[in-house]
Amino acid sequence: MSRPVTTVRPADTVADAATVMRERRVGSVVVTDHDERAIGILTERDMIRIAAAGSDASTAKVSEWMTPDPDTIGSGVEARRAFATLSEHGYRHIPVVDDGRLVGIVSMRDLMRIAMIQPADAQAHEVPKGLEGVVVAETTVGDVRGLEGFYHYRQYSAVDLAKARPIEDIWQLLFEGRLPETLAEREAFAAHTRPRRTIPADVREVLPAIAKAGKAFVPLDALRTSLSQFGTAEGFRASHDIDRAELYDNALATCAVVPTLITALWRLRQGLEPIEPRDDLAYAANYLYMMHGGVPTAEHAAAVEKYLISTIDHGFNASTFTARVITSTGADLVAAVVGGIGALSGPLHGGAPSRALQMLDEIGTPDRAEGWLRDAVERGDRLMGFGHRVYKTDDPRSLMLRDVADSLGGEKMELARHIEATAIKVLDELKPGRRLYTNVEFYAGIVMDSCGIPRELFTPTFAASRVIGWCTHILEQAADNRLIRPSAQYVGGAPPQPVPPIS
Numbered sequence: 001m002s003r004p005v006t007t008v009r010p011a012d013t014v015a016d017a018a019t020v021m022r023e024r025r026v027g028s029v030v031v032t033d034h035d036e037r038a039i040g041i042l043t044e045r046d047m048i049r050i051a052a053a054g055s056d057a058s059t060a061k062v063s064e065w066m067t068p069d070p071d072t073i074g075s076g077v078e079a080r081r082a083f084a085t086l087s088e089h090g091y092r093h094i095p096v097v098d099d100g101r102l103v104g105i106v107s108m109r110d111l112m113r114i115a116m117i118q119p120a121d122a123q124a125h126e127v128p129k130g131l132e133g134v135v136v137a138e139t140t141v142g143d144v145r146g147l148e149g150f151y152h153y154r155q156y157s158a159v160d161l162a163k164a165r166p167i168e169d170i171w172q173l174l175f176e177g178r179l180p181e182t183l184a185e186r187e188a189f190a191a192h193t194r195p196r197r198t199i200p201a202d203v204r205e206v207l208p209a210i211a212k213a214g215k216a217f218v219p220l221d222a223l224r225t226s227l228s229q230f231g232t233a234e235g236f237r238a239s240h241d242i243d244r245a246e247l248y249d250n251a252l253a254t255c256a257v258v259p260t261l262i263t264a265l266w267r268l269r270q271g272l273e274p275i276e277p278r279d280d281l282a283y284a285a286n287y288l289y290m291m292h293g294g295v296p297t298a299e300h301a302a303a304v305e306k307y308l309i310s311t312i313d314h315g316f317n318a319s320t321f322t323a324r325v326i327t328s329t330g331a332d333l334v335a336a337v338v339g340g341i342g343a344l345s346g347p348l349h350g351g352a353p354s355r356a357l358q359m360l361d362e363i364g365t366p367d368r369a370e371g372w373l374r375d376a377v378e379r380g381d382r383l384m385g386f387g388h389r390v391y392k393t394d395d396p397r398s399l400m401l402r403d404v405a406d407s408l409g410g411e412k413m414e415l416a417r418h419i420e421a422t423a424i425k426v427l428d429e430l431k432p433g434r435r436l437y438t439n440v441e442f443y444a445g446i447v448m449d450s451c452g453i454p455r456e457l458f459t460p461t462f463a464a465s466r467v468i469g470w471c472t473h474i475l476e477q478a479a480d481n482r483l484i485r486p487s488a489q490y491v492g493g494a495p496p497q498p499v500p501p502i503s
């Protein structure tokens with residue numbers, strides 16, 4: 001509250017009251033009697049009323065225009081309640097009275113100041129853990145409708161796009177807001193992106209050391225490290241300091257080089273030479289080519305392409321949110337992408353497809369499925385490739401990839417179908433009401449496996465397409481930026497405690 005309170009007497013003129021308000025720069029004065037009791041309030045709004053009525057302020061008395069017996073609050077009242085009282089009644093000021101005596105005044109402005117210092121305050125209790133369902137931004141990139149089992153990129157169903165267009169068209173759609181309408185437009189984008197698949201010489205030099213570092217090869221970690229080097233070598237600058245054209249160029253270069261980095265690092269780790277990208281191959285075919293050195297069959301290239309398209313973007317998932325938070329600080333584009341990779345590496349996000357396939361291997365034959373799955377869920381384990389934060393029905397990506405996997409055929413597919421049906425039945429029985437179905441990762445593993453992608457490259461392959469989604473969000477965040485800085489509810493021991501001396 002504000003103290004001391006600016007007061008006037010009922011017999012004062014309105015002109016005197018206006019002078020006091022102007023001099024003290026306050027929006028209201030409290031009218032007090034000789035015992036300092038608040039008997040009225042006169043506000044800027046009353047001044048407007050007086051002027052509109054054509055009344056002579058030099059003769060009109062405060063008592064004639066004040067609001068008598070104003071509502072008051074005690075000084076012990078919580079700020080939140082004071083705010084509620086003000087907004088309920090449409091007041092801008094409310095006198096604070098203790099034991100009948102005026103001790104202060106609370107204005108809307110005071111409360112707004114408190115709200116800005118402690119925005120979380122009491123509402124923090126109401127934010128669900130994991131921010132489930134909390135809307136944190138506006139986006140035109142795309143959305144997920146969990147109950148309908150539908151998701152889209154810009155205004156198109158992602159599944160329809162995957163069926164109708166190559167990934168480079170969708171990349172263009174996301175970056176530029178529209179699909180290419182002619183073959184010439186498609187070619188122009190390809191002519192722009194394909195040359196940038198090549199790893200710059202000064203990054204290539206350090207790749208062998210990155211690929212060989214560590215006892216175990218963790219491809220996503222290697223990708224992170226090499227991308228950091230890429231950003232430095234290419235001179236990426238803070239997004240805060242550059243215009244959209246430069247940030248767009250950084251984004252294009254990063255998306256183009258990621259598949260090359262993934263395959264080069266993987267090959268180097270095995271003592272093989274990296275394979276140069278080929279400009280005459282489309283995105284997915286080139287990716288598989290750089291992995292194994294042979295041009296893949298059209299069927300394999302198309303299957304991998306569908307997987308890649310299906311995972312480009314998916315609402316405010318953890319890695320996308322991470323990339324946007326980092327961008328909101330004005331950091332450079334690669335910093336945000338590297339952060340996204342870190343978030344994606346967790347098994348609850350992108351690290352599941354190889355684990356889903358591992359589960360298939362462990363189960364081995366259809367007759368073992370029910371017992372294995374039941375034991376796992378009863379033990380409290382999570383079935384990899386099942387459940388989703390947003391989808392409470394079939395994940396449309398899983399349905400599409402199931403069709404793709406079906407068309408590729410193979411023994412694993414038969415087993416997978418059986419395990420899917422059994423797992424849904426077991427989950428429905430042991431976790432009733434949780435609505436757990438297969439997610440994108442369950443059939444993704446089978447598709448990638450059938451197309452010759454090694455398991456350790458499953459999550460990096462996910463990253464290869466998701467980087468397009470991250471970069472689209474980075475461009476969107478940077479175009480209308482405000483630092484993302486939420487608050488937390490402190491629930492530790494009551495501060496301040498005396499700092500104990502060391503014994």
Ligand SMILES: CC(C)(COP(=O)(O)OP(=O)(O)OC[C@H]1O[C@@H](n2cnc3c(N)ncnc32)[C@H](O)[C@@H]1OP(=O)(O)O)[C@@H](O)C(=O)NCCC(=O)NCCS
Pocket residue numbers: 130347348349350352377381382383384385386387388389390427431434436439440441
């Ligand atoms: C994706 C995932 C992290 C979403 O989690 P979430 O929205 O936080 O869901 P919750 O952790 O609140 O789980 C809700 C309930 O369903 C259960 N559940 C969720 N996914 C499950 C799974 N795959 N297997 C078994 N139980 C599962 C949880 O145990 C919990 O049960 P409870 O109410 O008895 O505690 C979660 O479903 C999961 O861990 N899936 C397996 C990993 C995976 O496939 N990741 C790839 C995601 S694309």
